Amino acid sequence: MSNRLTGSPAHRLRLERVPSPSRGATALVTVLSFALALLAGGIVLALAGENPIAVYLAMVKGAFGDRNGVAEVLVKTTPLLLTGLGVAVAFRMQLWNIGAEGQLYWGAIFATGVGLFVLPAAPGWVLVPAMIAAGLLGGGLWGLIPGALRAWFGASEIITSLMLNYVAILFSEYLVHGPWRDPGAFGFPGTPPLPAAGWLPNLGTTRIHLGLLFGLIAALLLWIMLRRTRWGYEIGVMGENPRAALYAGMPTKRTILLVMALSGALAGLAGMSEVAGIGHQLQRNLSPGYGYAAIIVAWLGRLHPFGAVLVAFLLAALTVGGDQLQMNLGLPAAIAPMLQGAILFFLLGGEVLTRYRLTRVIG
């Protein structure tokens, strides 16, 4: 099976899919890509007058050198993992849900609404499950919209889910600037704090909260679902070969709806756990783009739930370690995202090389 990505007749080069890349080759390419990324970043650091090895060590030390660093990596892992899992399950079916960001916001909005207005006086054992359910529901419903548009009208979910992100974020801004604004905050946008009964418990004195457990459990459940259930099998078939699925009588429309709802619900849970576990209120800038980073998490994790765990952790460590660059080394703030970009670029590039090979077409 070949996949022509460069079809111009002048070049006559094409990417050919490798039927089954060897395990050794894949590992080698991954390690090499990572090394190349560090090398490329190192050149830039050296040009900036820094010793690249010292900078990298400072990043590792920032992320893993003390209890606080590790805790903050896990805090950052949580929303990346939940949204990444949501995106991965949709991508498995070749449903390109780019809307995790908006679904995250709706999960946060629903959960905050329940905490502030529906059950403000409820005890924790009622309120927390209710907020979890609200978060799942909020994100799930927002995911259903592009799902329904795709199932019934064939509208591209790439466009619709992306556009709905802006709607969700703007609606959330409207709430925190307007009707839900805390009257005690002197006009600064943000809702009042959630009742303490609705706060997710923390691990010891760190900021690690129950949301991390949600993410790990979700990864396990997804793994079981995708491997062990008929539904999981159908998702795979519909993604790889929709026509075969149709002939086999699989319920495509229903599955699209369910998968988009599940995908959105996981992102919604991320939003819920950010407000209930970290901020304890809904406010502006709730997410610095977790829903978009989720696409990287899903893709680099090869759409596998445990892969998402690993990549979410790695991305989080890059962010937390990256803080060190300016804080303690005095490097420009732009270096951290640049290094992150270089690492992702090489890893994704390496991935293409393990799955495809470049061949010259004769004639």
Next chain:
Amino acid sequence: MIRRSLFAVLAGLVLTGGIVTSLAGVAAQDATPAAEPFKVGFVYVGPVGDLGWTYAHDQGRLALEEGFPGIETGFQENVPENPADAERVIRQFAQDGFDVIFTTSFGYMDPTINVAQDFPDTTFIHISGFKTADNVGTGFGKIEEPRFVSGQVAGAMTETNQIGYVAAFPIPEVIRGINAFTLGVREVNPEATVQVVWTNTWFDPAKERAAAEALLDGGADVIAQHQDTAGPQQAAEDRGLYSVGYNADMASLAPDAVLTSAIWNWGPFYSDVVQQVMDGAWESSQYWGSWQDGVVDMAPVAEFVPEEIRAAAAEEVARFKSGEETIYTIFTGPLLDQSGEERVAAGQAMTDEELLSMDWFVEGVDGDIPT
């Protein structure tokens, strides 16, 4: 196939991670514990090159480095005002042994308080907020004083009697600034009004510029602002109209537009705090410095402004610097609100508490405070 390649990725990452971590272990062993210098950290909401709010704070940091040659300073730019990131960065500074940490935006208030609870030996100064703790003080300045004088210059220069004001968030700090500016405008030009547009941003050059352009389209011929960028200044420059800068002297960015700028001068305050902490004499307080104290100032009035306006402004500046006039003389009654109702009786000065929670516009402001 997916499973197999996943395994390979796992193996690869674990391997690389292992190598790097062991390298780190080696490095950690090499490090010898030396006497730690006194360290001061700064958390910034924008980039130091904004020539606005963050630039002014960074000038304060540089003044510290100059005044205390033995200390080390560190900063982090572009830290979002959300709890996840702001608290992480502040916590990291505390964890890394910084002795004093200045958090320089309103939205860092709760994260600062949260981190301070876990690091009782570290001193935190939150700029522009109102929450304190044993190890958290606040710092701010009466920027309304130079804003008032800059309003007089603007009021004297406007020909359309419409002045635009690009406002940040509807919080008391911003409202107070608009009111002080408007009182200055109307003192020299009772016909003029100040039109307010909210952007709900601190740093969004494109949006702030667009807001200024909308005001200019509506007939304003002078633009004032509260945000950290020079977007509104450049909008005025491009139209050949006037502007009043904020945070730092913005004349270099819009030389034909900027009449003057209300500016911050953080160095002396930062130096006082650091000296007190070093001496073990620091105690939590709410610092709100005046023009006389030097924490705020006004940039020179542009040469193209007529001589008599510049002379009048210079006299006014001298009165504030000597303490003859203050924020309290600006906000002395009779003060009317937008509906013409008297809010402050004649001869009465507003109290700090009233000023710090101000949520109404004075007469002459054209715009609403969203509720």
